[in-house]
Every structure is written in C-alpha cells, then in structure tokens.
Amino acid sequence: MSTTSAPPASTPAPATPLDLDNIQGDLLSGLPKKTQTYFFFAITNVAKFRHHLHKLVPYIKTVAGVLKDRDAIDHHKKNKHPGLVPMTGVNISFSHKGFVKLGIDDSSLAPLGDEDPFKTGQQVDAVTNLGDPKKSDGKPDWDSHFLEDIHGLILISGESHLSVEKKELEIELLFGVHTLEASIKKIIAIRGDVRPGAESGHEHFGFLDGISNPAIIGFDKNPDPGPVPVQPGVLLTGQNGDNKADGTPNTRAPWATDGSFLAFRYLFQQVPEFDEFLKKNPIAKDGNGNVLTPEAGSDLLGARMVGRWKSGAPIDLAPFKDDPVLAADPKRNNDFFFQGEINSQLRCPFAAHVRKTNPRNDLEAPPSGIAPIPIESRRIMRRGIQFGPELTKHENTSGKTEHGRGLLFACYQSSIPNGFQFLQQSWANNDKFPPFETQPEDPGLDPLIGQGVRAMSGLDPLAEQKVLAMPQFIIPKGGEYFFAPSIKGLKDTI
Numbered sequence: 001m002s003t004t005s006a007p008p009a010s011t012p013a014p015a016t017p018l019d020l021d022n023i024q025g026d027l028l029s030g031l032p033k034k035t036q037t038y039f040f041f042a043i044t045n046v047a048k049f050r051h052h053l054h055k056l057v058p059y060i061k062t063v064a065g066v067l068k069d070r071d072a073i074d075h076h077k078k079n080k081h082p083g084l085v086p087m088t089g090v091n092i093s094f095s096h097k098g099f100v101k102l103g104i105d106d107s108s109l110a111p112l113g114d115e116d117p118f119k120t121g122q123q124v125d126a127v128t129n130l131g132d133p134k135k136s137d138g139k140p141d142w143d144s145h146f147l148e149d150i151h152g153l154i155l156i157s158g159e160s161h162l163s164v165e166k167k168e169l170e171i172e173l174l175f176g177v178h179t180l181e182a183s184i185k186k187i188i189a190i191r192g193d194v195r196p197g198a199e200s201g202h203e204h205f206g207f208l209d210g211i212s213n214p215a216i217i218g219f220d221k222n223p224d225p226g227p228v229p230v231q232p233g234v235l236l237t238g239q240n241g242d243n244k245a246d247g248t249p250n251t252r253a254p255w256a257t258d259g260s261f262l263a264f265r266y267l268f269q270q271v272p273e274f275d276e277f278l279k280k281n282p283i284a285k286d287g288n289g290n291v292l293t294p295e296a297g298s299d300l301l302g303a304r305m306v307g308r309w310k311s312g313a314p315i316d317l318a319p320f321k322d323d324p325v326l327a328a329d330p331k332r333n334n335d336f337f338f339q340g341e342i343n344s345q346l347r348c349p350f351a352a353h354v355r356k357t358n359p360r361n362d363l364e365a366p367p368s369g370i371a372p373i374p375i376e377s378r379r380i381m382r383r384g385i386q387f388g389p390e391l392t393k394h395e396n397t398s399g400k401t402e403h404g405r406g407l408l409f410a411c412y413q414s415s416i417p418n419g420f421q422f423l424q425q426s427w428a429n430n431d432k433f434p435p436f437e438t439q440p441e442d443p444g445l446d447p448l449i450g451q452g453v454r455a456m457s458g459l460d461p462l463a464e465q466k467v468l469a470m471p472q473f474i475i476p477k478g479g480e481y482f483f484a485p486s487i488k489g490l491k492d493t494i
Ligand code: HEM
Pocket: 203, 204, 205, 207, 208, 209, 210, 211, 212, 213, 265, 267, 268, 269, 306, 308, 353, 354, 355, 357, 358, 380, 382, 406, 407, 409, 420, 423, 424, 428, 448, 449, 474
C-alpha cells in the first residue's frame, strides 16, 4: 500500500516572498475574532463610493496587521493582564455585480466566461450546480436579502460587541449611510459570535471546528504534521499555483494579484433534529464488536458522520472511542491519511464530512490500477463563525428548532470552480464519491452539507454496506461569491 508522506518540518519559500502588507488579513491569517459582522451592501453612487473607499483603505487589516495583533495578544497573556486586548479588523470584497457597477473589467476573474460561477453569481449557481432547494419561480429558497443584487461585503471582526458595533457605525458614517451623501445601501448585516464557555471553537452541532486548513508555502513556516502544504496560488490569485482545472496557470489582470475569492454561505443548522437523529440511531457495537451503551452509540454515530469526535479527535486515529488528549495535540490531530482504509470504511466512512471534503490519501495514493488525482487545487481556507442563540431547554426537549442558528460559512481560494463549488457539487452532493469499485455500496452524500437524496453507508463499522437515510440538517439560506482584492488593487484600480 502506498502512503502520502508527511510534509517536511519546514516548507520551502515561494520564488517571490509574499507581500504581507498587500494581502487582506482574513485570507492568510484569519482576522482575530470573538465576534464578527458580515455587512452586505449595494453601491448606490459610484463616484462617491470611490471617494469613500479611498478613506476606508487605511482601516483594512492586512496579514502583517493581524500578525502584529497576535504579538499584542501574546504579550497581554504573558504579562497576565486581565480581559481581552481591544482590537478590530476590517476587510472588504466585491461580487461580480459590484465590479460591473464600478465599471471594472473583471473578466480575468472569470476564466470560464458566462459559465463561471463568479460571473453568474451564487444565486444562479445555487440552483444550477449546488443543489439548493428551489422555489416555484426557479430562484433558490433563500432569505430575501440574498435575492437582492449584492455588490460587496465588509467584514468587521473584534474582541467585543462594543468594539465591532462602534467600528460598524464609523464605517456607516464613512459611506454616508442614512444621509444624502450615501454611496452604499446596507442590504443586511449579520452578526456571528464564537460560542460561549466550553463550546468556544465548536460549531452548533457541538464539534470542534477550524482544525484542518491548508498550510501555505512561504507563510506557514513550520506547519504541524498533516496534509502536504500547498502553493500560495491555491489561495492567492496571480501566485504560483493559481491554476485552471487542467493545471495550466490562470492569467489574471495585474490588479488582481494577491487577491482571493471568498465563497460565503448562510447555513442554518437544525440542531435539535440532528441530536434526535443521533439518539434514535445509536450504533450497537463498535468495530471490535464491543456492545455500546445507547449514549456511546449515538456519540459514535455523530463522530462517524463528521469524521471527528466532538473533541476534534479524528476517528481515523481514534476510531471507536474519543481521545481528548489526541484532540488537544496539534502535532497529531491532523496527521492522518486514511491509510489502510482505502476501499474500507471500518474506521472512517467514505462520506464522513471531513473525508468527503478532504479525501487525503484516497485520491492521492489510491489502490493500484486507479490513477492518483492531485487534490492540491481543491483545498480551501475556511473562516466563518457561528450565528444564533444557544439551544433553549424547550428546543432540547421538543427536538424541534425554534430559533435560527448556524454557520456564516466563508472560505477563500484562488478559483471558485476548483474550490468551494467543486467540493459542494462534485464531492459532497455526489453519492458515488470516492469512486472505489470494490465497495459494493455507494458512499452516499456528505451527511452534513450534501444536497440530494440524503443517505450514506459506512456508519455501522460492522455492517459497512448498511445505508442510513437522513433528513437535511443544514439548510442554505443565502450566499454570494466575492473577490477580496489586494491593498494595491483597492488603491490603484477600484
Ligand atoms: C471540516 C463542520 C460546512 C468543508 C469540518 C469539521 C467540522 C465541520 C466539525 C471538522 C473540523 C476541522 O477539520 O476543521 C461543518 C458545519 C458546516 C460545514 C457544521 C455547515 C454548517 C462546510 C462546507 C464546506 C466544508 C459548506 C465546503 C463545501 C470542510 C473542509 C473541512 C471541514 C474542507 C476540513 C477537512 C479536512 O481537511 O480534514 N467541517 N462544516 N464544510 N469542512 Fe465543514
């Protein structure tokens, strides 16, 4: 059996060093946040907007700025100062409709022309390719704000509601919102919050999130062991690795260098319904034949749907029992490749969310006779934050969602068709992926995000072929594709 080797301890630098003062902070390093507002806008006056945008540029937090903030946080912690360091971070990105409104030729951002999802926009992509439920008028069944023409998105992050609200007000004043000087209209501002207490870092189903993101050559100097680091161009346009699906380099306009595409999804999670499903379908025995209590069987079912335990420990390494020590160890918790699991779902089902969205060895080192498929261009940089309240007691007992909650999903990549769109359409929604012929049952859909006839195999480790049908636990209610330009791009072209 061939294996994918672990990455070297330190990664080679790219030919040209990355200009960290030119790249918006959320792309490479993630804006530091406890809370974050997603402010969606339409441009109402182009000339005034340009003038206002010029004033916004100094507010934008670059990667270099985020690194400085991190030093300040470290210093604060080291000196045992109480509370959080007050800090905010602002980033901006534009949709294709936004560039059209501004009269900017963005054709180099849409190499597939009229078919390119950045050009069609996510509203069209949702019903043609992503599988989102439709209404009778053919439009996606979304929150009405996302059916409007959204031209851009401003992200405002911070350590407290007070700082973020203050910053949002400053930005509204800067763009003259609610005055005769207005250059934009606020379409909707959605606030996300890191969950409280012990749930901090966990998404609403309760699983630790944000563990596995690609390490970037030239930025992440000593990545923890795990998937091989990727070229900066997998994330950044105009950099080495910014390739078309056939592997040839994309040709971008000079102003588009050092930007990235942001795929945003407004995803509602049916948490009580998810919990009920786990309760009703506990796994009876683990893969070693040990009888499980109903509670342990439900926990194992959830872990097998996600591919990690709620603690974050990967089931490929801790298949039948949670291992919180492993979960807390960044040197080990991402260092797995489904080795010895090619053609087998004993430890991890093929359709488990993390195996579907990053199949690792399954494609890079498949069994002999099947050609390896490089997955570097499929890696995405996930950001995003939870929204909505914690479960109420009543929701817990009724098993029914009464308050909207979920994930403001956001991911960056140098190509929407290679990244988010491909993961959702060709992997998550494809019941035959990964395509192993010796497996009699289809893997099924991604049990979290898959759209279509929702069922998957491999949940029962002792009956891998058994297929379990399941309702939809995640409901898409909006989204758009944006491009986050470099600082130079913002100053010189937009
Ligand atoms: C990983 C939850 C939506 C792609 C994960 C993990 C969790 C999770 C718990 C494991 C933690 C980690 O490895 O960082 C969710 C929830 C979602 C959601 C609750 C929606 C509400 C999506 C979407 C995509 C996606 C829409 C892309 C189409 C990924 C990827 C990974 C991941 C690429 C990392 C896999 C790896 O490298 O091992 N997600 N996710 N997720 N998710 Fe999601």
